[in-house]
Amino acid sequence: MLKFTRNKLVSIYKKGQDRLLAHGILEDDIYGLEVNVAISINRLEILSIEGKWKRAENVECPRAIPFLQEAVGFRMGEGFPQKVRKIIGRKACRQFADIILECCDAAQMAAHVIRWETEKEKRPALSFDDFLSNERGEPTGPPEGFSISREQRPKPKREGAPAKEREKGAGGTIIDLHVHTSPASPCSSVTVEEIIQEAKRIGLDGVCLTDHNHVWDPAEVADLRRKHNLLILRGNEITTDQGDMVVFGLDKEIKGIVKLEDLREEVSKAKGFMIVAHPFRGFLTFGIGKLGLTLEKAMERPLFRLVDAVEVMNSKVTEKENRFAAKVAKGLGLPATGGSDAHEISEVGIYATQFSHVIKDENDLIEALRTGEFSPMAFRKEGRKRSREYESAT
């Protein structure tokens, strides 16, 4: 027996010289909705939208309707789906964004059909395939799969004494191991300068710049460190087929999505360190009980055999998800870290990692991570004290 069905129906017809009308219906077990979207053929621009609910998730869903007008004027092309998902999906409703995108995609196909028919009047033998390949040109570029650039940045020279001989500072070093800056991470709304100012203001000893698939120039980071007199370290958040990983000591630029096994190999070759970021993000939306995800089952995930540590305090996930990650890390005997995952200024330092040793550079950081002498902490909440939150969670 089917547990769920969704049907989306889109019909496109022409109304006037430069106007397509798209009628879209989305009907599934939960939602029932309809849209009429008028689109300019030449400019591929949304001219008008009407939408209505037939069935909705809750009584407040009709609040979505007025926000549909915000898509009027949007033009199809680079970034269009993201814009619709962001504006309509978040301000109105994801289901409306979904059917509007389906209508617009179908309208683009219809525009091809219309242009082909016009062209065929001049060249009756022109097939649709030939027309399309002329219109699109040759396929462009390789897919955005896993690729590691051949250019390798120089590795920072090893400095200082072995970790065990290193100075143990009073209270050690507290670092936010996971922050995102703009424009290096397009999803972040805060510049590196703002992150640094905020980190200093709240009393962090340092921050790690872990922008998505972005390798910071060591010279630029060294300049920032000197200018602001704050420990600023380089890291990288890399998306793998098994989720996001925060890595340190890997200077290769990684583009696209990488297989976790391949990333592990690269990190090991570079003698770096890899932390699985927010491993249970969103996973508990329906409650552990609903899916029956037990601690034991979670601990069996192969990804935990490939990482050096687990991020168990991250400000982008629920406390329940953080607690669950902490239990998994403890059960597997894996070290646990904390990082804010800040994308906004107010998020810097919500969580951090407290190291027993004084850390002065990236090599110190990697060595300290290898010793396992660190613990995650709710820095904004608890200040420089040892984290009660983590201890009580596990």
Add this chain to the structure above:
Amino acid sequence: MADILYFCRNRCISVEQIDEQSMRSSCRLQDTLTDALVEVIVKIPDLEVIEVSGEIRRSTGEQEINVVEALRKVIGIRVGPGMKKIIRGLIGNSKTEKELGFMVEECCDGIILTFTKDVLLHAPKDKLKEREYFKNMVRSNPRLYNSCAALAPGSPLVEGIKPPR
């Protein structure tokens, strides 16, 4: 004059429970230019994709791609947040690969909506109790706050709930 259609699309996603440990989700696309099918099998409770299959029965233009090979790249990923970026990155960027990737996403969305449906089936019929039910959902998952018009500030469903930090 009749408004004859220039283009028509029908996309159907259906989810079934195969047994206690697995669910199958399929997406069938039929439109003026394309006819394609993608099937995804996920393991419960991890929601890990353990099998994917598909075929393109009719399409236009573009180079041939190996559908099975393209789809196999998503085996091992898990249904959940961030999956769309992973699927798109793994499957590829040609027009056909993008469509196949989108169909995999649709299958995965179907799985999530199946669980959403189960949650909604337990929502109380009484309006006041329903409001409290949704409030509790937002409380236990703060990411839902301001995630759509119904859960935006000003809506009774989030009344009294502190915005997440």
